[in-house]
Amino acid sequence: MTIRVQIDPFEPGALLGGFCAGRSESGAVVSFTGLARAEHGATAALELESYPGFTEAQIARIAEDARRRFGLDDLLVVHRTGEILPGEAVVFVAAAARHRRAAFEAADYLMDYLKSRAPFWKKEHGPEGSRWIEPRAEDHDDLERWEKTPL
Amino acid sequence: MTIRVQIDPFEPGALLGGFCAGRSESGAVVSFTGLARAEHGATAALELESYPGFTEAQIARIAEDARRRFGLDDLLVVHRTGEILPGEAVVFVAAAARHRRAAFEAADYLMDYLKSRAPFWKKEHGPEGSRWIEPRAEDHDDLERWEKTPL
């Protein structure tokens, strides 16, 4: 299980390739890649802030919870901070499990958590100024799905 | 939207890297990679058969359905046939959408379809002989989820 918060850009394909390599008992790997959207010119850049040490620890806690809850073989979370340009990857999550349902649900669950509960703060810079982004109502609804349905 | 059925091995990371590159309006890319399991020595190889022409057409039909149903920006399906060794990738599905829910659901839906309805026949070769694999009961249940919940 690996958790990484980094300023350097990353290539999602390289992460998935490394994560899949050498697995001979995991039948299923699900990955999520979050990309910064240009919003057709309305967003020039994102600025992501973390609380070094605390952010990694909080993600590790929920990742360990997901590993146990879904019976995962392995898990990788990489999250960028700093300035992120449109088209660049912001977050990458990969989950490996014996069967696909567990891998899908774990990646989905982790993303719901990262979107609305992980210690990151996100500012959008555009031609009309800058604004802090808060989770959308859908993000809160998404997270609630897991609280309502004990597995 | 790309559908490919091929005998040549593929590297899931290279496919995801290519699929994500140059996207500036899709915020979410979900990928599924199905790997051949060794089953701790019980499986020496998988043998996958397709019906060339028919298989691609059937997948394209369901992929187009998924694209419309989930409002996807793009979709990639690569499926191997022939002899596949443990640890090698059998199938790769990637879905790009504006937000993550659509991308997760589309990849999940496509895999449920591929597991139990796509024209492939799968034989497992092991030290104790060979056997044809049919979808598990869970695979049928998984597919039924989509029929019960109109979106």
Added chain:
Amino acid sequence: MARVLLFGPLRDLAGWREREIAPQPASLFGLKAALSALDPELGEAIAAPGVQVAVDKALVRGDVALAATSEIAFLPPMSGG
């Protein structure tokens, strides 16, 4: 001469994958009867409820007319991924 394709376990059962059936059957039901006469075990296997039939790469149900150039595929339960 209808061209018949067998997939998956049907191919193992019959011992062949592709075969031309002469004389030309006028319909799918006629072809099924001809295959049963040729190999009763295969005839029973292709009549099983999970087996689908494609004529010229389109799934069909029930009986359909066959042309001399038709390609008829018997498709046992599928499983990919």
Added chain:
Amino acid sequence: MARVLLFGPLRDLAGWREREIAPQPASLFGLKAALSALDPELGEAIAAPGVQVAVDKALVRGDVALAATSEIAFLPPMSGG
């Protein structure tokens, strides 16, 4: 001297990201009062229901005692991914 960290919009509001507060407040509530006296707008912002507090990188609720070496972080609503 408690060390205070502000994140996200709180940092923009206060105009600083990190600051040492002297004299040392004995408790979190004491620190909040000191910050309010320093900057009433910030005092109001850190009292908002969505703002969480971490002391030495552990989330806390209610009042807690502070040590001279404590690091207190005010965490407005989070959003990653």
